[in-house]
Amino acid sequence: xxxxxxxxxxxxxxxxxxxxxxxxxxxxxxxxxxxxxxxxxxxxxxxxxxxxxxxxxxxxxxxxxxxxxxxxxxxxxxxxxxxxxxxxxxxxxxxxxxxxxxxxxxxxxxxxxxxxxxxxxxxxxxxxxxxxxxxxxxxxxxxxxxxxxxxxxxxxxxxxxxxxxxxxxxxxxxxxxxxxxxxxxxxxxxxxxxxxxxxxxxxxxxxxxxxxxxxxxxxxxxxxxxxxxxxxxxxxxxxxxxxxxxxxxxxxxxxxxxxxxxx
Numbered sequence: 452x453x454x455x456x457x458x459x460x461x462x463x464x465x466x467x468x469x470x471x472x473x474x475x476x477x478x479x480x481x482x483x484x485x486x487x488x489x490x491x492x493x494x495x496x497x498x499x500x501x502x503x504x505x506x507x508x509x510x511x512x513x514x515x516x517x518x519x520x521x522x523x524x525x526x527x528x529x530x531x532x533x534x535x536x537x538x539x540x541x542x543x544x545x546x547x548x549x550x551x552x553x554x555x556x557x558x559x560x561x562x563x564x565x566x567x568x569x570x571x572x573x574x575x576x577x578x579x580x581x582x583x584x585x586x587x588x589x590x591x592x593x594x595x596x597x598x599x600x601x602x603x604x605x606x607x608x609x610x611x612x613x614x615x616x617x618x619x620x621x622x623x624x625x626x627x628x629x630x631x632x633x634x635x636x637x638x639x640x641x642x643x644x645x646x647x648x649x650x651x652x653x654x655x656x657x658x659x660x661x662x663x664x665x666x667x668x669x670x671x672x673x674x675x676x677x678x679x680x681x682x683x684x685x686x687x688x689x690x691x692x693x694x695x696x697x698x699x700x701x702x703x704x705x706x707x708x709x710x711x712x713x714x
């Protein structure tokens with residue numbers, strides 16, 4: 452089976468799982484986020500060259516268990532300030548991860564784990580506490596990311612000539628990113644009007660998702676390039692690892708929630 456066929460099949464499976472969990476709600480949604488957290492931290496441990504069971508299995512299981520615990524027993528309500536602090540902490544982690552990779556080409560296991568865990572924890576808690584339109588908000592977020600990834604690739608393939616960061620991700624172009632963003636914002640505005648109908652200006656939310664999803668993609672690409680690997684793992688045939696599939700989500704979840712609360 453060709454790589455393209457594998458990519459389409461397993462990409463569709465991933466989409467179905469995420470959409471089903473969003474529509475079904477908790478506890479399924481929380482359990483899926485916990486599973487993603489476990490797989491993400493396990494894969495990050497491998498990239499950080501950790502070999503002990505504590506780093507590869509026990510720590511990921513502990514973080515995933517926190518999400519499951521909060522999903523079934525409820526979580527303390529978080530406000531705008533709390534989510535903003537989580538976002539700031541995540542950005543601080545990203546900064547020091549970047550510095551360590553730049554100067555020593557080593558991945559900081561602790562900071563990387565926090566960077567991956569915080570958005571998944573925040574999304575689980577926010578979904579649990581947002582009874583009104585939680586499914587619609589999450590679907591808007593996920594569809595925006597998937598649509599942008601596809602449109603940026605299509606537009607970039609047709610007219611892309613100027614790489615954004617050629618040393619990090621030479622295939623991603625300015626033309627593809629701008630074109631993909633414009634198409635995504637337009638389509639999501641229409642989808643929100645006739646389908647999701649969340650009570651905020653959809654084009655603002657779509658812009659936020661696109662901007663930070665792009666940032667997240669470059670962060671993961673930079674990590675892989677500094678570590679000298681093509682894919683973060685082999686979990687998902689045709690895509691690579693869970694980090695390859697979820698890279699746009701890790702760094703866009705918290706700003707999406709913060710902007711939603713502001714609006």
